[in-house]
Amino acid sequence: MTSPALSVEQQIKQLDDARKLVLSDANYYPQIIQGILPIVAPPARVELRRWVAEFLAETFASPSIALSQKETLSLIVLETLRALIENPSEDAAVVKSVVQTAASVYPLVFRWIINNPYDTLTWERMLAIKSRIFRIWDSAAPGVRICCIKFAQRVVLVQTKGPDSDPRRGDPLEVSLSMVPPDHKLIPPKSLEAEASGLLDRMLAVFQENISDAVLVDATLNSLSILIRARPHIANKILNVIMNFNPLKQANSPMTPKLRVMVKSMEKTTRSLLVHILKRDPQNPLGPRIQQYVERMMRSRADIFDEASRKRGPPEPTDGLDPAKRQKLGAQVANAAPKFYVPPMTPGPHSIAELFTVTGDEALKAFDVSMLSENLVVKIGITILQRIDADTLNQAIDGIRQRYKSLGASQPELLNPETAPLGVDEDDDDYEPDFSTAETEEQILNKLDLISPEVEKVSAPNMALGHFTLPQPPPLTNSQAAEVGQGTVSRVFGVMQTLEEKIKKTKGGINRLAASSFDRDAWITILTRLATRTCTGLEGAEEEIKAEPSESEQQSLANMIRESLFLYILEDFRKRIDIAIAWLCEEWYNDKVQMKVSGNVVLHYEKWVLKIMDGMLPYLDASDRNVLVRFVSEIPGLSPEVLGRLKGLCRDPATVTIALTSLLFLTMQKPPAKKMVLGVVEEIWDTYEDARPFTLKLFVKYIPGLGERGKVEDDEKRTNGMEAIAA
Secondary structure, X not given: OOOOOOOHHHHHHHHHHHHHHHHHOHHHHHHHHHHHHHHHOOOOOHHHHHHHHHHHHHHHHOOOOOHHHHHHHHHHHXXXXXXXXXXXXXXXXXXXXXXXXXXXXXXXXXXXXXXXXXXXXXXXHHHHHHHHHHHHOOOOOHHHHHHHHHHHHHHHHHOOOOOOOXXXXXXXXXXXXXXXXXXXXXXXXXXXXXHHHHHHHHHHHHHHOOOOOHHHHHHHHHHHHHHHHHOHHHHHHHHHHHHXXXXXXXXXXXXOHHHHHHHHHHHHHHHHHHHHHHHHOOOOOOHHHHXXXXXXXXXXXXXXXXXXXHHHOOXXXXXXXXXXXXXXXXXXXXXXXXXXXOOOOOOOOOOHHHHOOOOOOHHHHOOOHHHOOHHHHHHHHHHHHHHOOHHHHHHHHHHHHHHHHHHHHHOOOOOOOOOOOOOOOHHHOOOOOOOOOOOOHXXXXXXXXOOOHHHHHOOOOOOOOOOOOOOOOOOOOHHHHHHHHHHHHHHHHHXXXXXXXXXXXXXXXXXXXXXXXXXXXXXXXXXXHHHHHOOOOOOOOOOOOOOOOOHHHHOOHHHHHHHHHHHXXXXXOOOOXXXXXXXXXXXXXXXXXXXXXXXXOOOOHHHHHHHHHHHHHHHOOHHHHHHHHHHHHHOOOOOHHHHXXXXXXXXXXXXXXXXXXXXXXXXXXXXXXXXXXXHHHHHHHHHOHHXXXXXXXXXXXXXXXXXXHHHHHHHHHHHHHHHHHHO
16 A cells, blocks of 8 residues: 655645755765755645745755765766756746855865866756856846845956965865866866856846845945955955945935935945945055045035924923014023932931932842942043033032932931930830929938949940040151052053143243143153152252262152153154253253252263263164154253263264264254364274264364375375285
8 A cells, every 4th residue: 555645734844854954964964955855846735845945045055064074965866956947937936046046155166177178068067057147147036136136246356367266275165267177178167157147247236227126235345345355356346336326316316215214225235335345455456445435425425404494493381472582492402411210218217328229220229339440430430420410410519409408308217225314215215204283392301312322423424525636647768668669660651651742842942831731741741750759859958969869769650760761752752852852852961950059069960971872873773764863952960971972883884874963963063062072082083983974074164184194094005905916
């Protein structure tokens, strides 16, 4: 006996069980696919064909199946896909799933044909499917057309040149025209590339035609994003077409609700695509143009869709007021803050937190603010106070004031059991004694005689609070003070490094206020003056100053700031040379003032200017001429030691140019130091022979006879050379 035929519902139930099986174990996909392909034969019900087509689309899109297994399965299902899509009366849902499957299968078949050029039958099946999809592209249902756009995007991606597939890159799915040999018989690269170019133009035609179907436009934009990212050589062509597309063009026609939604959708998708491109590639050559397009689109969108609300203006009052005053009164009502209601306190005892809690949200009341850090609470509080409306704040304060008054008025006078008078019990509040005859004087005296003498001596304690003073903190030791000072200085430098340099200089000149603005220059001024003017006796207090600082003085706050400034400058002396000059000017001024107060002082300027030069001179090169010239010309004092550091640069041929240029600048711009500078130039002439040509070129007009001296020395060298050759 033959088993009875199963109904469609029962067959679909069995197919769903098979789907659950392959989802749990991907190894069953080959058996299941080979078993369900006969179901889609022409006599099959449309429900079964829909299920099989949807299952195939789901299978080839699943990431759980290995690439090699997908490639094998794609060869098995090609004939079935061809039969389904070539059926002119096929269901639209079936065609949609078939096109989705073809989009996933096309790169796999293309890779197979690259490696197996003899398989002509497989490639003919794929070409038949591709040709049928391109024919129904413009006439199918909207859902099928979206899948056709996805298939076209996958064909363009495969049939254009891209990066070579490299297993080490972890992207085995990359298939491009670069992998095809030039002499391939089935897939000639030139023909495929031409087909891909024409197909891309067909996709882009949706932006050049007067098409108001937002579904097709959005689908094309979403497909083009992958092409722009994966194929940079065609990205400019795509972007130029998109930026010539105006999604708000349809808004000029009568605006219906449907058209309004469609225009908004196209504008948002276009803008999102371009913004995403700018984020991925900020250095894109078309970046400025894309930015202008996005900004213009946003302005146009605001003008079109916000025009009605702007024209109407604020609502007018509906009472019988003067029409000329209605608009102004409506504006005042619109700007008025809403009434902030603070609920009154319920009867009974309350805590301080309940007194100041004005919100009615129970979840917010239960939040424990102590879990937040102190810095975060301060930031939140400052932000709230900056943005809160003044009227709302005043209403909240008035509500809390009314709460406080109501609590004070309703508070009963309770007796403290510890301080209550003797003989008064709380339970006897309602007791009303009988009025009797007043006791006589004799009875009162008899009662007083019975009281113990010890009780008479007991006096009430003095409950008044005395003057309270906090105890003085323990004094800090020298090491503790030094450690605290070092921490303070480190924090100040940390804040200073986060500040941007001020581009526009202050116009106050030397009379400007220190720290008049919260920027880097203000902090530098504070630090340099803390380092130089903390113990300088600027108020005229004459006191004996030691010639050599003691160990404790060396660890003082001023010296710690000097050390920190020195390290801060050397971290990037080219950009912070202005800080070094400002600091050294303060040190020079400090030394001069101290020398007026007392002759026996410790001078700091010379020490730190030499340390800065020793720190930065080893790192100078020929491109740092302006840095060195600025430093030596703007420091307030020049000494033989400073010029000796410049002389030492002439040892290296790479830095002799900047050293002599700096000395020339000093000769021209600092006449008091001219004699000392020229003396150093003559020492360079006598010491470094390699520096003589450049020295002669720069200083021939400042040192008399330098040119003749050079000629004589050249003649001597020439004579000595000839004598050596003759010998």
